[in-house]
Amino acid sequence: MLIKREGSLSRVPVAFGPVVEAARERIAGMFGGGRLHSAYLYGSIPRGTAVPGVSDLDLLLALRAEPTEADRADARALGAGLDADFAQVDGAGVVLSSTETLLSELERYDLGWFVACLCTPLLGEDLGQKLPSYEPTSLLARETNGDLGQKLPPWRERVAAATTDVERRALCRFVSRKVVRTGFTLVMPRWGGWTSDLAESAQVFGRYYPERAEQMREAARVARTPSADRAALGVLHMLLDDLGPWLAAEYTAVHGTKAVRPVSP
Missing domain, CATH: 1.20.120 (Four Helix Bundle (Hemerythrin (Met), subunit A))
Known part of the structure; x- marks a missing residue:
């Protein structure tokens, strides 16, 4: 049995629509200038099961180069800002990785699988299209x-x-x-x-x-x-x-x- 990608932007609950749109805009603004390859949602929001005031916002940013301390500081600021500005979410986390790492052989069955099956594309080219199909092995x-x-x-x-x-x-x-x-x-x-x-x-x-x-x-x-x-x-x-x-x-x-x-x- 193949594991299908579990989330979709079409499943985002109405209450979380403004949060997702703000995340898209702020990611593009903070990680512009060629740093960002693509951005993804994961967790209960793109699965459509999020509860306002209880669920958190989970984001993965795929950068063109390995994350730096400046990148990590921007990611913390991004998450803190979204958490503070939207009562719908109880916490916001931003995970950073490079496209090279996400597509590497070492990460094929961990971060690669995570992108291909558990992440919903939000911005940029979907790395999931470059990864294989997965089974529960x-x-x-x-x-x-x-x-x-x-x-x-x-x-x-x-x-x-x-x-x-x-x-x-x-x-x-x-x-x-x-x-x-x-x-x-x-x-x-x-x-x-x-x-x-x-x-x-x-x-x-x-x-x-x-x-x-x-x-x-x-x-x-x-x-x-x-x-x-x-x-x-x-x-x-x-x-x-x-x-x-x-x-x-x-x-x-x-x-x-x-x-x-x-x-x-």
């Missing part, structure tokens, strides 16, 4: 989420260092989403398909690992409605100290570990 599972074990220690450090509810809430959202998606891709080849829906992802995972199903449902709940209250933080620590380590070990046993990437300078 063990190779795809390995290269997308076969790095959970490496991520757990720095996540624990970030949680320990967090001093505000805003930071803790963001970590709850980020970590729980990653764990749920890792749980889903662990079983994706056996299930034979793709979903980005967090509740469905947890449900599918639970069919194959019923003894861990309730933990994954809790992770999906926190991922959809992140909070900094005691209950949510309890789930976060469960993910970092129990479900996460188990999932990382099981993932390695089933699919192996993600290919090593070069260390950024």
Whole structure:
């Protein structure tokens, strides 16, 4: 079964139309002068499932050259500005990469797949047209989420260092989403398909690992409605100290570990 591109500008909910149009205009203004190759939406907004005041805005910018510190500063300003100006979104994130990286052989089954299947073109030439078709294979599972074990220690450090509810809430959202998606891709080849829906992802995972199903449902709940209250933080620590380590070990046993990437300078 081929994985089809999941989003479309035609699916953007009416409430988020002004946000998407502002993003298009601001990206063109801030990353003009030949820096930008193309821009993409991903996440719940182009899937048509975004909830005003709850969902975040996710953007990927493909630059013609490797991102610089100036590019990253502009990306942070872009995201902060959109988040501040539109109550419809609860946070705005801007991911930067170069076209060379996105089309590289190393990233073929990670960032390349991400562009081709999970990203909706917003500006410029669609890089997805230069990438192959994808199926829910063990190779795809390995290269997308076969790095959970490496991520757990720095996540624990970030949680320990967090001093505000805003930071803790963001970590709850980020970590729980990653764990749920890792749980889903662990079983994706056996299930034979793709979903980005967090509740469905947890449900599918639970069919194959019923003894861990309730933990994954809790992770999906926190991922959809992140909070900094005691209950949510309890789930976060469960993910970092129990479900996460188990999932990382099981993932390695089933699919192996993600290919090593070069260390950024």
